[in-house]
Amino acid sequence: MASQRTLFTASRLQTLTYLLAVCPFSIAFLVFINSSISFVVTDLIGLHDGEGDVVGTLGFADELLALAACPIWGALSDRVGVRHVCVAGYAIVAISLVVFVQAKNIYPQLLLGRLLFSVGGSAVSTMVTAVLPVVTGSTSRPQEYQRSLSSDSTLTSDQPTSPDAANEPRTVTGSSSRLAGFVGACAGCGALVSLALFLPLPERFQKSGLSPAEAIRSSYYVVAVVAVSVSICCLFGLRNLPGEERKGWKSFLSTFRRQAPEPRQSQGCQDDGLYPLSYWRQLRTAVSLGFQNQEILLGYVGGFVARASSVGISLFIPLFANHYYRAAGLCNNDPPKEIFASDMGDIKKSCSEAYILASILTGVSQLVALLAAPLFGFLSEKSRRYHLPLLVSALSGIVGYLAFALVPNPQFKGPDGSVGVFILMALIGISQIGAIVCSLAVLSNGILKISAGEKFPRAHYEQDRGEQPLYEADRVSNEDQPLLEGSGNQNVQQQYSQLKGSIAGVYSLYGGAGILLLTKLGGYLFDTLNSGSPFYLMAAFNVILFVTGIICGLVNKARSTQAQVAP
Known part of the structure; x- marks a missing residue:
């Protein structure tokens, strides 16, 4: 029987959510706030002297916080799952957009709003990278997968395989590379979405009779609603991602102890418990x-x-x-x-x-x-x-x-x-x-x-794992050591x-x-x-x-x- 070629281990809904929600809007909201922040400073706050220095300082503070926040979000996603981090990230972005236009001064109010946006933006930008291997997954035949990664072409159905592996599922190992190309294109489209839909909003609101300050504030509210919508899409669209089933907020403050091992199926078979x-x-x-x-x-x-x-x-x-x-x-x-x-x-x-x-x-x-x-x-x-x-x-x-x-x-x-x-x-x-x-x-x-x-x-x-607790299952005699x-x-x-x-x-x-x-x-x-x-x-x-x-x-x-x- 011919092996079935599958592009992704994730479902179509999960893949589309990743490509059409996570990827483009991780860029769209950043482009919007970077391009409109000067109008917030001048039209909303009323500062007309030293605008460039203020915008540069806010941007630098954003990047400095993101430098620390990105690794933290990444580590957190290993515990709670990439879905929850995506949902939280876009929710924080939405909140920050609303808080941003409530500011009455540059320091500390506008700065705090920008830092809050940095926290949410770093979460979603990190998840663009973290979700990619989750969506593409890996093959269940490690030796074949290793050979494919060292080759310059993808596996084809006429390549020799072992008899025992004939009916095993197969993943096209170049799927992550192909999907990365679409990720780049979708991210670029996210910038276009911001330029074509988000940035013209203040002008449109002004034409409807609002003042410049009211137009800026209303624009941020509309974009915040979009961020909430993306967060909801991630909540439902990224459910049950492969390998993420056991992750959740309950693991946020895990005690770093492995659960009791399940009964072994056969001698020498390692249980699925891990040492977090x-x-x-x-x-x-x-x-x-x-x-x-x-x-x-x-x-x-x-x-x-x-x-x-x-x-x-x-x-x-x-x-x-x-x-x-x-x-x-x-x-x-x-x-x-x-x-x-x-x-x-x-x-x-x-x-x-x-x-x-x-x-x-x-x-x-x-x-x-x-x-x-x-x-x-x-x-x-x-x-x-x-x-x-x-x-x-x-x-x-x-x-x-x-x-x-x-x-x-x-x-x-x-x-x-x-x-x-x-x-x-x-x-x-x-x-x-x-x-x-x-x-x-x-x-x-x-x-x-x-x-x-x-x-x-x-x-x-x-x-x-030197400071991790030891378990009886790991205390084996010397004669069992080669087996384990x-x-x-x-x-x-x-x-x-x-x-x-x-x-x-x-x-x-x-x-x-x-x-x-x-x-x-x-x-x-x-x-x-x-x-x-x-x-x-x-x-x-x-x-x-x-x-x-x-x-x-x-x-x-x-x-x-x-x-x-x-x-």
Whole structure:
């Protein structure tokens, strides 16, 4: 009988909820609040001096809190389940949007509202990564799954399998890579939803007769209702996810003790009880896995570059265009004026020509990224040994960012302009989406590889469980030790495979570090060195990703060669 090929272990409803609710709106609400916060400061609070500094401070505080919140949410999801974290995250986002427009001053009220949004936003952004391996799952045939992960193509039904495995269920192992491509596309669509539906709301309310302050407040209420709706969708759409059945809020304050073991079915069979780690040890283990598993390491580095790329495009390209127009005296025939990264403010008001150019350049970059997302997912599925798509995206980033930093004129028309700038924007867009999609795919495959039985040193796990209570079932005599060693290793793998959320949290932690490093160091270099410095820094980040990808590919090749010559 031919084996049945299944794309995902999750149901269609669960997959659609993930793609159409969790992924797009994790970006949509962030884009909305980042784009509308200046209007809250000016129209609602009434502050018209130092607006740029306030917006920058609030954004920095948001990222700083998210840096700590993402790993915590990830570790929590390993205990209570990704569904509950998604529901809580979007509920907190809804509450924060309502609280945000109740503020009467910047500090502390507006700051507290932004920090509350950061707590909810970090939860949903982390779950975008954590839900991916849960939806795609892993095969029940570990040896076949291991072979597939080290190959450059997916399994086909005509590949040889053992007679005992003929009727076992099969999962297409490239499903996480393919789904990662759709995740990137859906996230891009989330930004479009915000731009097309959320951001025009204040203008529409003003046309209906409301004052600017009332229009802003009503817009936030409408978006808060949408956030509540998404939370409800996650509550019902993500029910009974594979591997999440036993998780819930009852485990929030678990005593970290294993339940009494069930009767063994046969001699030497390990029970399903696990030794839950503390939250701190969950995160520590997730960090250490990055040094033990090259896929997880590459995913972490890719996440660092991916999040930094988003800032490089959304912040520094407009800043670069604004700097060029002001330095050349092209802003409404104003005389040349020095501009600093801390004076970013509202480019649309200060120099409309620069704003239009920046919108076109970033729009081209994001459009290319949106179109390329599914392609990168497909290519990641086809090259899981050498990670060629990720290397291509890193190389595109190196070339694109270096060339853009060196262009004397970012304009695409005029006597000194060139349409070649669009090629650079396309390369930068490819770099961004390639890092996003491929890092998600590589990280998910690394998690599934652990679940499939990849061996890790027991010493680290024994150290983690050193303070855990001992059980009579574990106090075995020396003659039984060889028999139970394999079961112990299997239990170690079970323990590691339950850290999907913690790994996703650390992935987001790397991404947040990339954002903070680029914004602070890039902004400082922009002010003190030259306007191309942030793009040189992004090129350096992509060099690190490229080198890491090469090293991981060589390690995979060496392991594959060693496995082929092994008796």
